[in-house]
Amino acid sequence: MQTIEQTAEMRAWSEQARAAGQRIGFVPTMGYLHEGHISLVREARRRTDRCVVSIFVNPLQFGANEDLSRYPRDLDRDRTMLEEVGADTLYLPSASAMYPAGFQTQVEVTDVTTGLCGRSRPTHFRGVTTVLAKLFNTLRPHATFFGEKDFQQLVTVRRMVKDLDFDIDVVGMPIVREDDGVAMSSRNKYLSSEERTAARCLSRSLAAAKEAVAGGERDGRRVQGLVEGIIRKQPLAEIDYVELVDVESLRVVTRIEQPALLALAARFGATRLIDNAVLEPAGGCDVPKHAA
Amino acid sequence: MQTIEQTAEMRAWSEQARAAGQRIGFVPTMGYLHEGHISLVREARRRTDRCVVSIFVNPLQFGANEDLSRYPRDLDRDRTMLEEVGADTLYLPSASAMYPAGFQTQVEVTDVTTGLCGRSRPTHFRGVTTVLAKLFNTLRPHATFFGEKDFQQLVTVRRMVKDLDFDIDVVGMPIVREDDGVAMSSRNKYLSSEERTAARCLSRSLAAAKEAVAGGERDGRRVQGLVEGIIRKQPLAEIDYVELVDVESLRVVTRIEQPALLALAARFGATRLIDNAVLEPAGGCDVPKHAA
Secondary structure, X not given: OEEEOOHHHHHHHHXXXXXXXXXXXXXXXXXXXXXXXXXXXXXXXXXXXXXXXEEOOOHHHOOOOOOOOOOOOOHHHHHHHHHHHOOOEEEOOOHHHHOOOOOOEEEEEXXXXXXXXXXXXXXXXXXXXXXXXXXXXXXXXXXXXXXXXXXXHHHHHHHHHHHOOOOOEEEEEOOOEOOOOOEOOHHHHHOOHHHHHHOHHHHHHHHHHHHHHHOOOOEHHHHHHHHHHHHHOOOOEEEEEEEEEEOOOOOEOOEOOOOEEEEEEEEEOOEEEEEEEEEOOHHHOOOOHHHO | OEEEOOHHHHHHHHHHHHHOOXXXXXXXXXXXXXXXXXXXXXXXXXXXXXXXXXXXXXHHHOOOOOOOOOOOOOHHHHHHHHHHHOOOEEEOOOHHHHOOOOOOEEEEXXXXXXXXXXXXXXXXXXXXXXXXXXXXXXXXXXXEEEEHHHHHHHHXXXXXXXXXXXXXXXXXXXXXXXXXXXXXXXXXXXXXXXXXXXXXXXXXXXXXXXXXXXOOOOEHHHHHHHHHHHHHOOOOEEEEEEEEEEOOOOOEOOEOOOOEEEEEEEEEOOEEEEEEEEEOOHHHOOOOHHHO
């Protein structure tokens, strides 16, 4: 696996691949990889000819009181995992090259970033879309791959790509979970043993919501109440939000008539975890299809 | 000259040109072309293999009380002028295709857009950079051409291209003036005959500033006062701003030790005109070169 650190070299790599008629798949990450990231690389390999993975802990997407300085890093382990799964190229830009003195441009998606995580992390998504615009312009991928765990991020990136006419296929991939149901996240490392056990309540609450909807429940507030009730029983968990929203606009929905996203964030000590599930009413819609 | 209206067709045109190893030159305009625009097309033809001119009166860059609805249009005349100068392709996207329902992404350059025109047109440059990001992604030009009359726009575009890693050469071209010194502008059409004559005071004031600096004047405030004095003698002119700034950061400078931009805006009736000149101290610097 090749490692590239310079923008100009990355750009040349991309031009060469394109000139050779190869499709480029791009998996942007902040490193400290887990099976969720690896599933993205696998899909990129399946769908494209050359797979680039970037590792860049992007300062722009961390708030002032967030965990930028202590964000977990283990480049040797990341490299081994990427070699095993068959990534072609690892891109490691430096923060000083990405944001030199005088840098002052922002890419911002407005509506879909205001709720959910955007409420407690008001500059986060602007940091994500700004760095992605830069990476997209340098790597010029044909397809890019994101996990559905960061569902709001996926919706935001889709929106940016569409709005700014990037010619890139944005592929979302299912959440990968540990055996006990906890969604994989680089931040799970922060959890104490007790917090790690307590964190199971999140996926358990989502499973209960799915079951309720499968059983015919369509009232959004009752489903939300059910989820909150399960998390509140866990004394180590502190809810940031539990919300039911449209899967595309991320606007709040009160009835589950079409697939709706139940998204949540909760703190376990100093660690904030997110999780979500798409709730699909049986048949996709209360109105029978032949009547529509 | 070929005319393209659809994004997908424009994108295919660009891909084809690039695959053929041709360099693409791009001149974005709002139409109602004049010799200033034509000078950009000429330079694009000189420097690149294929020249695309876009005409799009971009609603995003007009404020609520500005002249979007009455902005002058004459597509037949524009087309004739572009054919005469030898543009290859005219791109005419529609507002509904550029900004469909749900559009919500903004590209914003912060520091350099706050002063000068940004003060009285707070959302203008965000509209410019957003539409350019879209056009750059669709056309993928190797070089793009802007007039120095909109000097702040040129600086802003350079900044966006650099910050977001667009692989595009941004070329600035000198202001083209009418015989009496008035800078060419599509908005000159709005002027009454008296206002048009009065508008000469702008270029006259800039010429006086240049002469003062050539004569050794280095005090920014005195140069500014000189310019304001000349414009104020003209009763039909109402100053919006007269400012002396650094040519790159656009921060106010008080001493003319290096090339500095004297930029101004003034209203003649309902019409707002802009003009500028780069003031260069003899030798480029007060400190002799061998002493630096």
